[in-house]
Amino acid sequence: MAEKIDLKRIARELNLAVSTVSRALRDSYEISEETKQKVFALARQLNYEPNPYASSLRRQRSKTIGVVLPELPNNFFTHVVNGIEWVARQKGYHVLIYITHEQMEQEISLIRHLQSGRVDGVLASVCAGTQDIAHFRSLHQHGIPLVFFDRVCEDSGFPTVTTNDYEASYHATVHLIQQGCRHLYHLTLPLHLSITRKRLQGFLDALQQYQLPVNESTVLIAKDMDLFYDQLDQLLCSTQPPDGIFAAVEKLVLLVYHICQKRHIRIPSQLKVLAFSNLETAPLLAPPLTTITQPAFEIGKKAAELLFRKIEKKRDILEQMHYVIPSALVIRDSTRSLGQALSNQSAAEWIHSA
């Protein structure tokens, strides 16, 4: 009954037939995109809830889940998607991958596109700029389950799967300090994301713990990559260069390697470097890169399992909403202190669970 009233109200306010609104909400090919957008927009405003029958029909139709990524699979997301597909295949589902390119408008437009019922559920890692999550709530209102992974919106009420960003970051920083670093810098992305904030906090707390100085230049935030390259170049060539760099993001550590190669700055003797990274070639770089390696496959697998529990309306989803899978600190030559025997690049990798 409640639904009928909503349909009628939407129809009245948009001056459309109830049947048109109903078809639009079911994404019928008979309705223009333009009308659908109007209807969806108002339906969101009115918190219109499609009835379970309609959404079960929708489910029957798609047999696909959508994976929303902020960027094209880098080494981390590649393993995540493998984990997701491992689960999806067992369920006989197709996996669609959507890229937002860190553009919030793209993210909003994709999510609206998805809520018309093209997929039965969505796994999302949000883009760096995302603060308002109205579009995700609206997806939920359209009866499409959502699970966040890695880049999650905390306290949003949606299930999340993450790694132990704070602890991993803290332990990695302690490792740099124990290797002799005293002028440490943290490279990261804009701090809207909870994971970048947690990684920064772990870094700062370790510095404080060891009474090492922190000033406003200790944290470099990459907004524009070209500007950031120059900024980093100046820092590494300054009269007081850092002796240790911790990159919270894989692509930022590659800039460090490029600059060190160009400027003949020796890693690790002059500068020790580590990063959050699942870079396949990390052990093959000159020198091999010490990484905080995330359990990417497991994150994807767990997130997909959670999503399918919701799609299949399993009750036990309510038991636990938030999963944290620990990362591992993989120590290689890029953080070796002069004394150490880790010499040649057949780097015996010491893996510490961070």
Next chain:
Amino acid sequence: MAEKIDLKRIARELNLAVSTVSRALRDSYEISEETKQKVFALARQLNYEPNPYASSLRRQRSKTIGVVLPELPNNFFTHVVNGIEWVARQKGYHVLIYITHEQMEQEISLIRHLQSGRVDGVLASVCAGTQDIAHFRSLHQHGIPLVFFDRVCEDSGFPTVTTNDYEASYHATVHLIQQGCRHLYHLTLPLHLSITRKRLQGFLDALQQYQLPVNESTVLIAKDMDLFYDQLDQLLCSTQPPDGIFAAVEKLVLLVYHICQKRHIRIPSQLKVLAFSNLETAPLLAPPLTTITQPAFEIGKKAAELLFRKIEKKRDILEQMHYVIPSALVIRDSTRSLGQALSNQSAAEWIHSA
């Protein structure tokens, strides 16, 4: 008229109502997946052509194109997809990415999934095992345009965008020979694909040109990656190891680097190595890797432009069906001959258009 008859015939043979068949062919939510599959299967058999009106309706509905990849975006496909999305964004289209994981069954199932009209067009790079392309023809019969890129099916009558695999491979092999290599090996994937065959042919022709020996062990084909690692390990540790390796595929050259690191085989003094690769870290490896770098972004951009011409039913698509965009040989330390001054890793990169 022709269509009505087909619809009636499909309905009769499947013992369904014509209206049901019609809705099934339009992927209506009112029809079960099972029925749709039956209808699609028979429609394919009968070469049923949906009328242009129906498919234009379908087009209105989706505003998405599908990209079918054999594996998760490695460095090459990442740039390709960026090129595709660059075009799609201008057209106001969403891009869906589907992964076949080199499984032909996956490819067939995805293409069937797509031909129900979820997308307005498809860009595909086929998996290594694909020989029969009936599923792609059937997609075409459902009125959904298709363009092949990189891993194409030649003589299939579909537009293709590729690089100059034969010439690039020939010139790269000549480079290895000029750097002093006399015992050359070619690492590649199973030879169903035209690109792997062309790359192999370019390699073999260069060897013949320089009267270098070719025997059955000169070409190593990677079927199972674990087995291949052992096979490669034995080759590199044998009493007559190669002095030059040409990997036709990026992931195969990384195995070479791993084994050389483990076995302390020095690149390039003991072994010179090059590969088809768009690996972002190629200049940062120990030593920097000489690559045949494909114009990935341009390939994606051109393929998407061709697809949209077909989607928009532009005539001039008929003028040219096959585009070849040349790759570049980027020479780095991994193929340096002892005499050369390319010493340290700030590798001044000599780029030759192959």
